[in-house]
Amino acid sequence: MDKDKLAVLAVSESGFIFDPVTGHSYTANATGLKILELLKAGKEPDEIRSVLLDEYDSTEDEVSVDVNDFIENLKKYFLI
Amino acid sequence: MKKEYIKPYIRKQTAGVMNKFGVSYNKGHREEIEGFHIGDFTEKFGSPVFVLSEKVIRERYRKIYSYFSSKYPKAKMSWSYKTNYLDAVCSVLHQEGETAEVVSDFEYQKARRLGVPGKKIIYNGPYKPLESLIVAFKEGAMVNLDNFDEIIKAEEAAKKLDIKASVGIRVNMDTGVYPQWSRFGFNIENNNAFNAVKRIQHSEYLHLEGIHCHIGTFMMEPSAYKEAVKKIVQLMRRIEKEFEISISYLDFGGGFPSKNILKGTYLPPEVAIQPVENFIDAITDTLLEELEPKEYPEVYLETGRAIVDEAGWLITTVDAVKRLPDGTKSYIIDAGVNLLYTSAWYNYHVEIDREIHGAYENSIIYGPLCMNIDVVVESAFLPPLPKGTRLILSPMGAYNMTQWMQFIRYRPAVVMILEDGTVEQIRRPETLQDIVGPESVPEKLKRFQF
Amino acid sequence: MSSGRVKEYYKDTTEELFFAYSNLFFIQNRTVGVLLFLSTLFNRNIAVLGLLSLIIALLFARFIGVKRNDPVNKLFTYNALLTGFAVGFIFKITTLSILLTLGMSILTVLITYTLSSALYLYFRLPVLNIPFTISAMIIYLASAKYSNLIVDSFYKQEYFNIEALPAFIQGLFRAVGILIFMPYDIIGIILLIAILLYSRITFFTAVLSYYAGIYFLAVLKGSVPLAFQEVSSFNFILVGVSLGGMFLIPSKRTYLLTLSAVLASVFIIDATSVFWVSFGIPVFTLPFNLTVLLYIYVLGSVKYVMMNQTHLEQPEKSLIDHLNYKNRFDWSTPSINLPFMGKWTVYQPFDGEWTHKGVWKYAYDFTIEDKGKTFKNEGQQKEDYFCYGKPVVSPVDGTVVDVYDEADDNDIGTVDKVNNWGNYIIIYFNPGYYVELSHLKKGSIKVKKNDQVSKGQLLSECGNSGYSPEPHLHVQLQYSHLIGSAGIEFAFNSFKANDLDLDIKYLKKNDSVTALSSSKTLTRKLQFILDEEFIYKVFNDDIQTGEIAVTVKMETDGTYYFCDGKENKLYFGNDRDRFVYFKYDGIYNSELRYFFLALPSVPLSDDELIEWNEFIPDNVFRISKLPLIIKSFNHKLNKICGFYIRNDKNTVAGKIIQNGRVAAQTKAVICDNKGIKEISLIFNKKTIRLEKI
Structure with a gap:
């Protein structure tokens, strides 16, 4: 994970994300923002999973899959 | 109290390029079909499962028939078996008064077995074995001949029975649309049709009774039927005058569209597909314009798709979720293109069985087969679906349940929601015995040892 | 002449002769005729002079050029026969009586011809046996001058009577017998048996009328024996046989009418005989003729329902024929095909509560229904209505006499009170009615005045013009070509009502109707x-x-x-x-x-x-x-x-x-x-x- 890339992202509370490097903008929802925050804070996927499980009403399987999927998405956009 | 969980998403802002290949729009979700919960179907009959509605079939038929009969005095309809020949479906339409239209000896036998008398069967198709022609003539079926060799075959059959058989001919012509189905029947423009009649009338065992045509499938343009009617009426007059006979029926086949979305079209079906009434108008208005009342022959329509397509759904389950390397979301469901022959032409309407919050994205729906071509829906705009979500694909009523093939998996159950509010299985799921039943292993191959 | 033609000639001639005898009782039956002829042989004079008179009449008719198949032949034959009987009744066969017969026979032919033409032309009445009555009266009046010819008296041949019989039976037999101038029991028995074998109904009416007449006479005169002695009581039998069995269809009402005629004839007998007695001649069958002609004329004029239109030889056959036509065909109500295709529903029937009232009560309004509603969606637009725009076809073969296509189709919620009927077509068809179709769609009428139209031909489309709250088709028949005329009762043919019943006469509200498709093949x-x-x-x-x-x-x-x-x-x-x-x-x-x-x-x-x-x-x-x-x-x-x-x-x-x-x-x-x-x-x-x- 390239923390540097993550670090430069401008993230607003309303879900708007700006990458000054590429100039592209993105939108994310609350859950997505949460994961992004945790990633920027340097947390590993397992830790992120536990946090989400604590906070949200879901199952371990679902959260697992979704977190991985989200990270894949970030990779797709070259944000990680 | 934990917060409600919504799947995370992130999406890049783009300048909004429209996806020009028709995307399935999903408006809300579908928890039930005609009052029955999706879960009830899958619980009782498994997944996937085809669902047909008796009520919709009857309503669609009645709507079309009552419109047709209010615009032409001798209106008749015949059920196109090839569209869906499940016994239960055919029975519904026979109960409504439709005769049977078959295009092969197998379909003929199926209709007879169901209890349709020979006199109520229209026997079309380019390949009719001699034996089946003999049976058809004996039982009084309405046979439409396709080519000169078939005329000779028919003559032989009638000769064997020592009768003068009444037959019709299938014709084709330029109706102004593409493609012209010129491989079926006798062409009018190059005079083959007239010569065919000459040959038939010349025979002491055959006698021409009617003219049949079937100009295409999923037609978009009613004016094609107008052209067909005009040309056939012209031919009819010429034949009646030349041979001093009286044509008693004209059969304009089928080909009316349903609300399915053809691949390669950009507009939604509500806009792109003309209502069935326009096609019927094209036929009946032209008939009334061209004919005198005392000439009026019986006119048949062999509508299939327009009656049954929208009466069928497929319930299927999402078994796995996969994000492809290029980022596209894909789902693997338990029904493949072997069950869905029409997937080659249509972009199905996709509905989800529950409300799912989340961002919609373009997804591919794959079937369970190990073939790369097994793509059920190329592009569906869906929210993130968890494993186990049921999807309801439609319209499914036409052609899938006749052209499906058994490949590596058993074919599923077909159920019908009856008008009285019950659901009955009209075709059970296949078993191993169904498939190996016809097989036989030569003796020397039976034993093997590792 | 070839043998075939000889045979035919022989057959026709004998038929003509024997029918003359049976027609004495208004019966057309060879066997009865033969029996009657044989009966006359009991009295040589009557037999010979009767036959002579008949033959002379026929020869005379041929002589002056009356053709064999002229219906007047059937009329003067029995009249001439009766004339001959009348001569033979009072005169022996001598040169002079033969001469008398000759002359009277010819006279009878002439009188028959003249009277029958006049009566038919002016009153459409049959001549019955009036010519005989006139001839007989002439004979009696004239013969008074030829007194040396009068030989036999009335009751000479007593040995044909059976004295053992009670008086009331004798009365009947003798009354029957006197119809051929042979008032004897044995003759009467033979004749009655012949009549009974020929037709039970004729027998019944003959006997019933005789006794009814006698009863009336007895009551009026106050004495039964006196009644039986009434010389002219044979008139009752003729009244009964002709009215009850021939001119009217046998039925309860007919029998009652016949009895009333018998009663009427009593008075005529008594009145006329007073008059005639002063000249010394009997009234013969004058009362019968007068009574029956009066009845036939009046009943014919008021179109009495039990008039026998086809005179078949036997009342039983007339009855069967009458019942056949009455029960199976209704040619009095005009009938047309349905003016549309497919299944439509009756929106307003005859005598409907909204507009089909009074002189316009005989009309139908039709619309198309699905699941009880005549429209889809909310029914706010006229196009929502199923029948709007549907083809309207000609219900008859005829000529268009009037067309109107200027009225706009109303939107739902408004009606056109100025052009009540909206756009309409009126067609004239045989046998002389007009059919009117209205509330048609503007601009859709495909025919114009004087166009010939045939059944099933496309005329226009159903619309919503005129006084029409929702799209529907109005159909009525009328005697006049003017729009707005009173409607006349009619029915539809060649259709199924409610998917079951064929051709019912009166449709009710909400009945569905579907035209039967006509089959060229079956017709052929x-x-x-x-x-x-x-x-x-x-x-x-x-x-x-x-x-x-x-x-x-x-x-x-x-x-x-x-x-x-x-x-x-x-x-x-x-x-x-x-x-x-x-x-x-x-x-x-x-x-x-x-x-x-x-x-x-x-x-x-x-x-x-x-x-x-x-x-x-x-x-x-x-x-x-x-x-x-x-x-x-x-x-x-x-x-x-x-x-x-x-x-x-x-x-x-x-x-x-x-x-x-x-x-x-x-x-x-x-x-x-x-x-x-x-x-x-x-x-x-x-x-x-x-x-x-």
Whole structure:
């Protein structure tokens, strides 16, 4: 994970994300923002999973899959 | 109290390029079909499962028939078996008064077995074995001949029975649309049709009774039927005058569209597909314009798709979720293109069985087969679906349940929601015995040892 | 002359002669005629002079050029015969009486010819035996001057009487006998037996009228023996036989009317005889003639329902014929086809509560319904209504006399009160009615004034113009070509009501109607040409017992009939889009009856699964041996009805039902090319089958 890339992202509370490097903008929802925050804070996927499980009403399987999927998405956009 | 969980998403802002290949729009979700919960179907009959509605079939038929009969005095309809020949479906339409239209000896036998008398069967198709022609003539079926060799075959059959058989001919012509189905029947423009009649009338065992045509499938343009009617009426007059006979029926086949979305079209079906009434108008208005009342022959329509397509759904389950390397979301469901022959032409309407919050994205729906071509829906705009979500694909009523093939998996159950509010299985799921039943292993191959 | 023609000539002449005798009683029957002739032989004078008078009359008629087939022949023959009898009654056969007969016979012919023409032309009345009455009176008046010729008196031949008989029976016999100038018991018995054998109804009316007359006389004169002595009581018998059995259809009402006529004739007898006695001559049959002519004239003018239109030889036959036409055909109500295709519903029937009232009560409004509603969506737009824009076709073959296409189609919620009828078409058709179709869609009318239209031809589309709250089609028949005229009662033909009943006469609100599609093929199959012949094998319980050849012939009035080689005729034709057998005329012992029974009528359409019923006349099928005379009292007694179902294009199955019980089952199969292929009948556990070769 390239923390540097993550670090430069401008993230607003309303879900708007700006990458000054590429100039592209993105939108994310609350859950997505949460994961992004945790990633920027340097947390590993397992830790992120536990946090989400604590906070949200879901199952371990679902959260697992979704977190991985989200990270894949970030990779797709070259944000990680 | 934990917060409600919504799947995370992130999406890049783009300048909004429209996806020009028709995307399935999903408006809300579908928890039930005609009052029955999706879960009830899958619980009782498994997944996937085809669902047909008796009520919709009857309503669609009645709507079309009552419109047709209010615009032409001798209106008749015949059920196109090839569209869906499940016994239960055919029975519904026979109960409504439709005769049977078959295009092969197998379909003929199926209709007879169901209890349709020979006199109520229209026997079309380019390949009719001699034996089946003999049976058809004996039982009084309405046979439409396709080519000169078939005329000779028919003559032989009638000769064997020592009768003068009444037959019709299938014709084709330029109706102004593409493609012209010129491989079926006798062409009018190059005079083959007239010569065919000459040959038939010349025979002491055959006698021409009617003219049949079937100009295409999923037609978009009613004016094609107008052209067909005009040309056939012209031919009819010429034949009646030349041979001093009286044509008693004209059969304009089928080909009316349903609300399915053809691949390669950009507009939604509500806009792109003309209502069935326009096609019927094209036929009946032209008939009334061209004919005198005392000439009026019986006119048949062999509508299939327009009656049954929208009466069928497929319930299927999402078994796995996969994000492809290029980022596209894909789902693997338990029904493949072997069950869905029409997937080659249509972009199905996709509905989800529950409300799912989340961002919609373009997804591919794959079937369970190990073939790369097994793509059920190329592009569906869906929210993130968890494993186990049921999807309801439609319209499914036409052609899938006749052209499906058994490949590596058993074919599923077909159920019908009856008008009285019950659901009955009209075709059970296949078993191993169904498939190996016809097989036989030569003796020397039976034993093997590792 | 060839032998064939000689035979025919001989047959015709003897028929003419013997019919003259039977017509004395208004009976057309050779056997009765022969019996009457033989009876006259009991009195040589009467027999010879009667026959002489008849022959002279015929010769004279031919001499002056009256053709053999001229109907007046049937009239002067019996009149001349009676004249001859009158001479022979009072004179012996001498040169002078022969001369008298000659002259009177010729006179009778002339009087008959003149009177019958005048009476028919001015009053449409028959001449009955007035010529005889006049001739007889002349003879009596003139013969007073030839007193040396008067020889025999009235009751000379007593040995023909049976004194042992009671007076009231003798009265009847002698009254009958005196009708041929032979008032003797034995003659009367012979004649009554002849009449009884010929027709029970005629016998009944003769006897009933005689005794009724005697009863009236007895009451009026105050003495029964006096009544029996009334010389002219034979008039009662003639009144009874002619009114009760010939000019009117036998029925309860007819019998009552006859009795009233007998009563009336009593007074005429008494009044006229006072007058005539002063001249020394009897009134002969004058009271009968006057009474019956009066009755016939009045009953004819008021179109009395039991008038006998076709004078068949026997009252029983007239009754059967009358019941046949009354129960099976209604030609008094005009009938048209439905003016649209597919299934429509009655929105407003005759005498409907909104606008079909008063002089416009005979009209129908139609619309199309689905699941009880006439529109889809909310019904706010006229295009939502199912019948809007649907084709309207011509219900008749006729000529367009008026068209109006200027009115706009209303939006739902408004009506046009100015152009009440909206856009309309009026068509004239035979036999002289106009049909009006209105509330049509603007701009859709495809015909104009003076266009000829045929049944089923597209005329226009259903609209919402005029006083029309929602799209519908208005249909009415009228006597005038003007829009807004009063409607006349009519019915539709060739349709199914409520998917079941064929051609019902009155439609109710919400009845659905669907036109039967006409079949070119079936029409062609049941179209026959003169001299066409069909041969059928006859099977009784599957054993062939014979063959019949059915040939197509044409009657003098143009009606076609099937003939079986003997005198039996089965008349057929097309009526209101149906192939029908109009009637059967023949003996009971003919297979032609089975054709009628198995298929009395069939709609000329392709529609299958249709049912209809038909009245079966008594001469086609008899289940109970009830004599027709009993039936004449109650025409509905033991009515036989056939219920037919068409299961497929060529087969019709029937059940023959009487008093709720199925008495027989029938089946008729139509050929693939022409005619009827097979008829079968199961009756009393026996099967009869006819198969075409």
